[in-house]
Amino acid sequence: MKYLAPDSQDLSTLLPEIPVLLMGSGPVPVPHEVAKANTIVISHLGDTMKKVVSRVQLMAQYVFQTKTSKIFGISGPSSAGMEMAVSSLLWPGRKVLVLNLGTFSARFAEMARSLGAEVQEIFPKGMAPIYVDQVKDILEKESFDVLTIVQGETSCGVKNIYLQDIVALAKNFGLLTIVDAVCTLSTMPLPMDEWGIDIVFVGGQKGLSAVPGISLIAFSESTFDFVSARTQPMPHWCLDPRRAYKFWGLGEYHYTAPVTGILAIHEGLRLICEETLEARFERHLKCSTTLQRSLEAMGFSLFTPEEFRLNSVVAINNLPNVKTKELISLLIKECHLEISGAFGLDIIRVGQMGEQCRYENIQRVLLGLAHGYSKFGHHLDLESGLQVFNKFRSEG
Numbered sequence: 001m002k003y004l005a006p007d008s009q010d011l012s013t014l015l016p017e018i019p020v021l022l023m024g025s026g027p028v029p030v031p032h033e034v035a036k037a038n039t040i041v042i043s044h045l046g047d048t049m050k051k052v053v054s055r056v057q058l059m060a061q062y063v064f065q066t067k068t069s070k071i072f073g074i075s076g077p078s079s080a081g082m083e084m085a086v087s088s089l090l091w092p093g094r095k096v097l098v099l100n101l102g103t104f105s106a107r108f109a110e111m112a113r114s115l116g117a118e119v120q121e122i123f124p125k126g127m128a129p130i131y132v133d134q135v136k137d138i139l140e141k142e143s144f145d146v147l148t149i150v151q152g153e154t155s156c157g158v159k160n161i162y163l164q165d166i167v168a169l170a171k172n173f174g175l176l177t178i179v180d181a182v183c184t185l186s187t188m189p190l191p192m193d194e195w196g197i198d199i200v201f202v203g204g205q206k207g208l209s210a211v212p213g214i215s216l217i218a219f220s221e222s223t224f225d226f227v228s229a230r231t232q233p234m235p236h237w238c239l240d241p242r243r244a245y246k247f248w249g250l251g252e253y254h255y256t257a258p259v260t261g262i263l264a265i266h267e268g269l270r271l272i273c274e275e276t277l278e279a280r281f282e283r284h285l286k287c288s289t290t291l292q293r294s295l296e297a298m299g300f301s302l303f304t305p306e307e308f309r310l311n312s313v314v315a316i317n318n319l320p321n322v323k324t325k326e327l328i329s330l331l332i333k334e335c336h337l338e339i340s341g342a343f344g345l346d347i348i349r350v351g352q353m354g355e356q357c358r359y360e361n362i363q364r365v366l367l368g369l370a371h372g373y374s375k376f377g378h379h380l381d382l383e384s385g386l387q388v389f390n391k392f393r394s395e396g
């Protein structure tokens with residue numbers, strides 16, 4: 001039978017003629033080197049792939065700031081990384097303490113419940129991060145096996161500023177810790193070994209400025225040994241780290257690895273290593289600060305108090321009578337610019353991860369927002385915003 005397509009036009013007819021600048025909560029724009037690598041298909045087994053994998057692991061050790069050799073790529077979104085972490089450490093009879101700041105923190109609890117583990121959640125007191133004393137109060141009363149924490153809760157723009165102390169506390173009480181660094185890794189410090197974190201995971205599409213659909217996860221050596229020794233069956237075949245080790249440790253077949261994604265992530269990591277983490281953290285901080293101060297000068301207010309504001313995804317209060325969905329569509333259509341809305345909050349979110357942290361991209365956001373909101377009757381002070389922007393840019 002002949003396939004009768006509605007028309008036989010290729011993909012280019014579906015894509016916008018002028019590319020849309022991705023300034024939302026991810027995916028983010030990718031550098032040329034990543035885009036190029038992502039077009040190459042090689043065999044997933046054999047010498048070339050082995051060399052690629054070992055370089056990816058070496059560079060990931062630098063980016064995760066760890067010496068562990070148990071770093072695996074996952075063919076899947078960051079949530080698959082979360083699922084590998086959670087299902088490795090939890091099963092019926094095990095207890096997890098979930099620090100819940102919003103949508104992504106809550107995903108840990110959902111996954112843990114579906115594994116039959118006992119789940120307790122801690123919520124912030126109002127608009128706040130989770131405080132060390134809140135965790136301590138619970139740990140003194142009850143025992144747990146695992147603690148989960150998101151470094152940056154992208155959904156509301158809050159950073160867990162006490163992460164290091166909370167992880168140290170959890171260790172003192174004998175818990176294993178899982179950190180979601182999906183929107184933060186390589187944008188701000190997260191020294192896995194120094195802070196004693198047991199598992200960290202990240203997706204390709206945010207700070208690494210690589211592509212969506214491939215994730216990286218690092219297990220400390222002792223945590224991997226613990227998982228290797230467990231006798232309970234693993235609920236997921238693809239997400240079993242012991243099976244992943246066959247490919248990532250021994251170069252043998254597990255499943256057909258996502259070769260284009262691995263090559264793309266190789267390039268993403270390589271560019272981070274070339275830039276160095278210190279310079280990258282500084283670039284992220286400067287760019288995000290420039291964005292925030294410029295937005296305020298234009299007349300916006302920021303949703304999250306500065307003390308625990310997440311720099312990598314900036315949450316901005318929406319203005320009256322503006323439907324964020326309509327604003328977002330308008331910006332895509334008229335400014336070729338994408339920003340994000342939020343899950344139930346009346347905010348818009350602008351990302352500052354990887355390639356988003358370039359002055360020319362920030363300027364496009366300021367111009368775009370002034371244009372977009374003017375269509376809803378809000379005349380923002382673009383001149384003042386650009387003055388602040390230019391001042392920050394000239395200071396480098």
Ligand SMILES: Cc1ncc(COP(=O)(O)O)c(C=O)c1O
Binds near residue numbers: 026181182183203
């Ligand atoms: C902090 C955080 N964790 C987890 C996720 C889930 O990532 P993915 O959609 O790649 O599964 C996201 C996505 O935005 C995130 O921001």
